[in-house]
Structures are given as structure tokens and as C-alpha cells.
Amino acid sequence: AQSVAQPEDQVNVAEGNPLTVKCTYSVSGNPYLFWYVQYPNRGLQFLLKYITGDNLVKGSYGFEAEFNKSQTSFHLKKPSALVSDSALYFCAVSSGGGADGLTFGKGTHLIIQP
Amino acid sequence: EAGVAQSPRYKIIEKRQSVAFWCNPISGHATLYWYQQILGQGPKLLIQFQNNGVVDDSQLPKDRFSAERLKGVDSTLKIQPAKLEDSAVYLCASSFPGQGLIEYFGPGTRLTVT
Numbered sequence: 001a002q003s004v005a006q007p008e009d010q011v012n013v014a015e016g017n018p019l020t021v022k023c024t025y026s027v028s029g030n031p032y033l034f035w036y037v038q039y040p041n042r043g044l045q046f047l048l049k050y051i052t053g054d055n056l057v058k059g060s061y062g063f064e065a066e067f068n069k070s071q072t073s074f075h076l077k078k079p080s081a082l083v084s085d086s087a088l089y090f091c092a093v094s095s096g097g098g099a100d101g102l103t104f105g106k107g108t109h110l111i112i113q114p
Numbered sequence: 115e116a117g118v119a120q121s122p123r124y125k126i127i128e129k130r131q132s133v134a135f136w137c138n139p140i141s142g143h144a145t146l147y148w149y150q151q152i153l154g155q156g157p158k159l160l161i162q163f164q165n166n167g168v169v170d171d172s173q174l175p176k177d178r179f180s181a182e183r184l185k186g187v188d189s190t191l192k193i194q195p196a197k198l199e200d201s202a203v204y205l206c207a208s209s210f211p212g213q214g215l216i217e218y219f220g221p222g223t224r225l226t227v228t
Contacts, residue, residue, distance in 0.1 A: 004156075032215060043118070043205065043219040044157070051215070090156050094215065101147050101170060102217060104156030 002027040004091050006105035013081045014113050021076040021108045023091030032094040033074040034102065035065055037087045044090065050074060061085070081112045116140065118220035120206050126226045132194035135223045139187070139208030145169075147217060148181055148191050149205040157205055163189065196227045 003026045013019045025031055035047040048059025055067045065076045074091060088109055092102040119138040127133050139146050144165050149157035160179065162169040166186040174181070178197070183189040193200055203224050207217040 034216075036219075041221075043221045044207075046216050046218070049216065092156075101149075101159035101162045102157075103159070106154070106156045 002093050002095050002103045004093050004103055004105035006089075006091055006108045008108050009106075010109040010111060012111045012113060015083055016080050019076075019078050019081045019085070019110065019112075021089050021091075021110060023074045023076065023105060024072050025074060025091070025093045026072065027093050027095045029095050031072075031074075033065075033067060034092040034094070035059065035063070035074075035076050036090045036092060036104075038090065038107070039087050047076070047089075083112045083114055086110060086112045118206055118208055118218055120204075120220040120223055122223060123221065124224050124226075126228065127196055129198055129227050130195040132192065133196055133225060134190055134192045135204050135206075135225075137189045137191070137206030137220060139189075139206070140210070140218055143208035143210045143218070144186070145209045145211075146183055146189050147207040147209075148189070149207065151203040151205055151222070153202070160191070193225075196225075198227050201225055201227045 005024045033050040036044040037047050038044050047063050048057050050057050050067045058064045063078050088107050090107045091105045094100050094102050121136050146163045148160045151157040160174045161171040161181045163183045166183050181191045203222040205222045206220045209217045
């Protein structure tokens with residue numbers, strides 16, 4: 001069975017500082033890894049994904065994530081946080097060649113303080 | 115391009131009543147997913163359709179939940195009878211193979227069972 005762990009319920013960062021939201025995963029075979037963001041009263045929005053290739057992937061709104069196979073991690077990062085980045089962030093994994101539905105972590109609240 | 119549509123957006127019912135949710139995916143998306151998101155948790159996959167066939171319903175409580183996608187386009191998820199623990203947001207998502215396994219989510223239906 002596949003699983004995702006997001007160890008932090010909440011991450012607080014000052015505006016302009018770099019941010020990291022942590023994610024580790026467990027899956028049989030090659031992982032397909034995703035980050036989604038959820039704003040209040042809105043659906044989940046895709047941010048970025050890793051399927052193969054470069055370990056550092058870039059996504060929407062200046063976010064990036066680094067795939068680390070040995071640590072089974074896929075941490076989300078941004079060099080300079082904006083107040084508008086405040087939201088709920090979900091890490092997700094799929095296996096089976098990516099044809100399976102997603103298994104999500106429990107989410108991390110990111111709060112950017114002005 | 116229109117997004118994934120869901121209705122209703124909110125529903126309040128009493129336990130033991132029945133309820134149905136509707137989803138219309140993005141045009142041309144062959145794969146459709148239903149997820150259940152309980153407050154404070156990540157979304158959990160309930161069922162995955164490929165066109166009008168079920169790919170995975172291993173986490174669907176089949177004694178009370180049912181879903182169909184008769185013409186391979188829109189889909190209905192039904193709960194009968196509802197329990198208090200079914201209170202959650204029900205998310206519909208769709209994907210297209212040529213778009214790198216990205217799932218596009220609708221706004222969700224918030225169900226409250228009293």
C-alpha cells in the first residue's frame with residue numbers, strides 16, 4: 001500500500017523568507033509525486049509533479065520541489081514567500097504507472113506573515 | 115476551457131436519509147475520480163472510472179455508497195443511507211492521459227449529516 005506523510009500541520013514563514021513544506025512517501029515501484037494547493041472554499045489546484053527526469057521540478061507561482069529517492073522525500077520549496085501563498089498544501093503519490101488515483105497526505109497549513 | 119462542475123455545493127441531510135452528488139468532468143477527460151475529504155484530512159479516493167468502466171473502487175463502502183458513469187461523461191455518487199461519519203467534502207476530479215496524469219478538481223460538495 002502507498003502512503004504519504006506530511007509531518008507538519010502548520011508552517012509559519014515571514015514574507016520574503018524561503019519556505020519548505022515537507023513530504024515523505026512510501027510506494028512500490030516508481031513514484032509519481034504531486035503537490036496540490038487548496039484555498040478556502042475552492043477546489044484543489046495542481047502545483048507541480050515529478051514523474052521522471054531532473055530531481056528538481058518547477059511549478060506554478062514560483063514553487064519548486066526536490067525529489068530525493070534515497071530519503072523518499074519530495075519537499076516543496078519557494079525562495080521568497082508571499083502573503084498570498086498562505087493556503088493548505090497537499091502532497092500526493094500515485095503508483096501503477098501513474099494510472100491509479102492519488103493517495104494524499106493530511107495537508108500542511110502554510111501561513112505567511114507580513 | 116470549462117473546469118470540473120459539481121452540484122450541489124452544499125447539502126444538509128439527516129442520518130439514514132439518501133443523497134446524490136453530480137459531477138461533469140472537463141470535456142474529453144476519460145478518467146473520472148470521486149474523493150472524500152473529511153475535515154482535517156487529505157482527500158481519500160473512493161472510486162475511479164475510465165470512460166464508463168470502474169478501474170478502482172476498493173475504498174468505496176459498497177454497502178451504502180454507489181457511483182455510476184453510464185455514458186462515460188458525467189457521474190453520480192449516491193449515499194444511502196447516510197451516517198454521521200459521512201459528513202465530508204466530496205470532490206470530483208478528471209484527467210486526460212495526454213496531460214501528464216494531472217488531475218483537475220471540482221469545487222466539491224460539502225455534506226453535513228445531522
